[in-house]
Amino acid sequence: MDTPSAPDSAPPPAGDRREFLTKAAAIAIGGAITAVPPIAGLCVFLDPLRREASAGASVLVASLSALTEGGEPRKFPVLADKVDAWNRATNVPVGAVYLQRLKDNKIRALNVVCPHAGCFVDFRPAQNKYHCPCHDSSFGLDGAILDPKSPSPRPLDELPVEIRKGTEVWVTFQNFRAGEHKKIPV
Amino acid sequence: MKALDWLDHRTGYKRLLHETLFENVPGGARWRYVWGSTLAFCFMVQVVTGLALWLAYSPSSQTAWESVYYIQHEMWGGWFLRGVHHYTAHAMTVLLVVHLMQVVIDGAYKAPREFNFWSGIVLLLLTLALSLTGYLLPWDQKGFWATKVATNIAAITPVIGPSLQKLVVGGNDYGHHTLTRFFALHAGIIPGLIIAFIVGHIYLFRKHGLTPKLPKRRPDAAFWPDQVLRDAVACLAVLVVVLFLVFRYHGAELGAPADPSEPFSAARPEWYFLFLFELLKYFPGGTEVWGAIVLPGLLMAVLAAMPFIGNWKLGHRFNLAFLWAMMGGVAALTFLAIGADRSNPNHTIAVRTAEQEAHRAVVLARGPDGIPITGAVTLLRNDPLTQGPKIFAKSCASCHRYDGHDGLGGQPKDKASAADLKGFASRAWLTGLFDPAKVDGSLYFGDTAHKRGKMVKYVKEDVASLDDAGKKELAQAIVALSAEARLKAQREQDRQDEALIATGTKALIGTKLSCIDCHRFHEDGEELGTAPDLTGYGSREWIVGIITNPEHQRFYGAKNDRMPAFGEEKQLTPHEIGLVTDWLRGEWYEPAAKKPE
């Protein structure tokens, strides 16, 4: 058997114009064909970026009679329509809120999601406060941060409430970005 | 031999084999050189078991948990396969750390091996990324909530954070595309990168040779057979540990199916990420980016700079001290995290609830109806045993109790002020109701307005003065009344006592007990409106009715004491009322062989 010739052993013919064109064409064509598959994939990869934050929708969450004036906060699921890629589901749980009835038919609604990193906060009746089971943030009944060392950057997210027909509690439900001082809708 | 020569001519395999097996090991074979090989072995195990899991896994929010459940509980050896994949991942993390320590201690990171060291660090990070992405794939509560925390933390990365989160999650919220993306990362992109880096890592390792531990104990020797044997024994040891864990815990855990609307207080990452989780507790609001991103980033930067630091006179000492300090810090944080959870009763309860729900989900999935097309999450949402106690605790337990607690085992702040509903309408419960000593006690009407009502008076006076024949009639009537409820637990008894029930029915409408002086019972008795209807007393339809509206003519009418009309006032949906009713009546699916819980 012959000794195989090493492909790079040929001396480079210096300054040859044709040689230069060959190299340039090889690089250009090679680069172009290599670039197409990643570009094709990139579009689908980046697709989620064009999904806009959803505007909060007003949802009937509870009846006023379910809440006693000056009573403890109670947790209610929020049922709404939900789109998950190719599926659309109607009237499914999309989140939950704590509702508390204050004086003069005022209702306070707090999103149950912790603004720190998204765990569900618990209401602790014994201490009359909210507590996050993940990194121990604690919040007062109005949602304010109780312990200044709490990892949460902002109070619990309060949501707009409206009482319709005198008996129905409607909440404009919205989630906000975790870990931010400001409430940025997602 | 001729055939092999022929093959060698065309492939040159002999040289390759020789290079692989007769690599020089300076100072002869040693146990401390085995770590790299154990890692290569683990990776191979993961590739093989991962591909096998892929044969049966389906990434979407309606099928991920379901397919993993099927692997774990229905497929031949599925639990074993998952177990090996799961615990080998743990082993790999541990071995990576050991390998890193060994490399630093032996000074193997120094020039000219910088690139080898860096590719090793990249491999460490890629392996951790594999763990992180793999944790979500079963789509159970634990993986779902823990990963949610992780992706929320990714979002605080300066500038690119929010877009990064969207790209990883596949949109604004968790769903199908979160799974497809995590799966593509876990089974395609990251393993591909790992293979590329392993090739580079081994190539560089061969190029520069092994870093001998000085002083050499023995003369140099070839890789084959002494070092190969040691490597093989080490891999065997790793495998034995993995298999031990697989059998000890019967494979990997699978929690209840992920439910974004169901709180999960037991959300914790895999144990080797606990230190990061714990670290976040020490960064008050808004400074989180320092703990989650800047600090780990700096530590990694120092690690990567070790080859340069090592050139400095005391550099190696510094590197060693730094590594030990970092490991010590990680260990301390991990122990703090575990300790905090151990001593937290709320966490213990959350973990227990999680285990119960996980178990229940499997029981239901294996039930006669199987898993519906909508996915397993609806199994638990429609299960009286799972939802009943929660609804009871939320809506009923401010007045009622269930066996003395709020349904979930807790104690509400307010004192009980209405009947204890455990076993409502059963023979035992009714016998207590007709006991003059108990009827106005706290288990029945004691704390309600009915305490001064006609029924309590009737039991205290009329029932108390019954003669023996009357007492017998009462006992029969109780059996008959209880049969109206058609309770699952009494079904057998009711069938056997058919004659007794017939006599009891007569007693119930008879003059001696005079029940129908106030109540209505089927065709007999008063018009509705004076006292609760005894027709179908305690049946599903009856309980749903009274919860929907206790002020209805059929129930307490105007005499209703504080009980809200849960259905009429829309405090509970018909579905929820049905669930709590079924739960109170003990009406939920139980597999035949096992005794009810």
Ligand code: FES
């Ligand atoms: S998620 Fe609530 S404290 Fe971290």
